[in-house]
Amino acid sequence: MKIDLDQILSLAGDLEQEDSRKRFQSFLVESAKDDDSIREMAAQAQNRPDLQHCLALQDLVWSLGAPLGFEPSLQFGGLWKSPSGxxxxxxxxxxxxxLNLGALVGRVESLVSISAAATQDEGVGEAEVAEKGEKGVEEREVGELEDEELSALGLLVVQDSEILRVEDAIIEGDEEGQVRTISISALLSLARIVKDYHLIHEDVLLLxxxxxxxxxxxxxxxxxxxSQCEAETPTLEEIAQILGPLGRGSESTPEEALQDMIDQSQYYAFGNRGAGRRQMKL
Known part of the structure; x- marks a missing residue:
């Protein structure tokens, strides 16, 4: 069933209003289980310049993190959390x-700092519990938490026409390699590939x-x-023709038809009860 983004937005209301925005985001969290609908709505919003569709596209991109294996979070204006940290x-x-790459990098560093502070607070709390009788095990857990270091990157999601400009800006201004960019079309393609070819989250993270x-x-x-592999894969109709019965009403005998297929580097398959099986001498 075709998803009509405009109809959904009319039900959600004006996304400039906080309640409407939360309503739309909650809908997307539920819809993320069916990422086909998310990708379809994102494609509809992609080239709509009005503010309502721009806000919708921002939330759609945010929700696409779920089918890619991330946990979408609204902290810091929107981020994807990987189970890997x-x-x-x-x-x-x-x-x-x-573009203001300096501001983005500053937000990335703030994210790391705040998360590190939260981890230390958790460590203090666990240390207090340890003093009450579980000191040995708890101290090891605190040490593990303190050793963990959050890794954070900025991800600029851009219109297709802007990808080269943004890439050049990153090359020039991001000396530490803390920023990546991806076009909306590439992001939608990645989500489709993940679903159709069963990629795991670690594959996405590696990319x-x-x-x-x-x-x-x-x-x-x-x-x-x-695309090249799909183009070279026979269609169902072509496979049906190849696997069709031989030797019954055809102009050639099964042996001649099979030899013709071999000469053309094609294949023929038949089951235990396939037509012409008894006449074949292999």
Whole structure:
């Protein structure tokens, strides 16, 4: 069933209003279980410049983290939390919008600092419990928490036409490699690939972490390889013709038809009761 984004937005209300925005985000959290609908709505919102659709697209991108294996969070304006401890701070970039990479990097560093402080607070609480009788085990857990270090990156999600401009800006201004960028189309392609080819979260994380400033080239390469493989795969109709009965009413005998297929580097398969099986001498 086709998902009509405009109809959903009319039910959610004006997304500039906090209650309406929360209502829409709650809907997306539930809909993320069916990422086809999320991708369909994002495609509908992608080229709509009005504020309502821009806010909707921002929330749709945020919710796409779920099918990619992240936990979407509204902290810091929207981020994806990986079970591995890597967090991606999301920021949408509109067409011709000026970039402030310094501010984004500052938010990333703040995220790391605040999370580290929270971890230390947890450690203090556990130490107090340890003093009450579980000191040995609890102290080891506190030590493990203190040794953990959150890794955070900024992820700029941009319109397709802006990807090269944003990539150049990152190359020039992000000396520490703390920022990545991905186009909306590439993000939608990645979500489709994850679902159709059963990629796991670690695969997604590897793509995002090991790519250059832009994730688009690797997603584009994977998509082209998949398209080529799909083009070379016979359709159901072609397979049905290949697997059709031989030797009954055809112009050639089963042996001749099979030899013709072999000469053309094709294949023929038949079951225990396939037509022509008894006449074949293999």
């Amino acid at each position: 890597v967090h991606f701070l999301l920021e949408m970039v509109a067409e011709e919008q000026s 995002l972490l090991t790519s250059g400033p832009s994730v688009d080239p690797i997603i584009d390469l994977i998509s082209r390889v998949i």
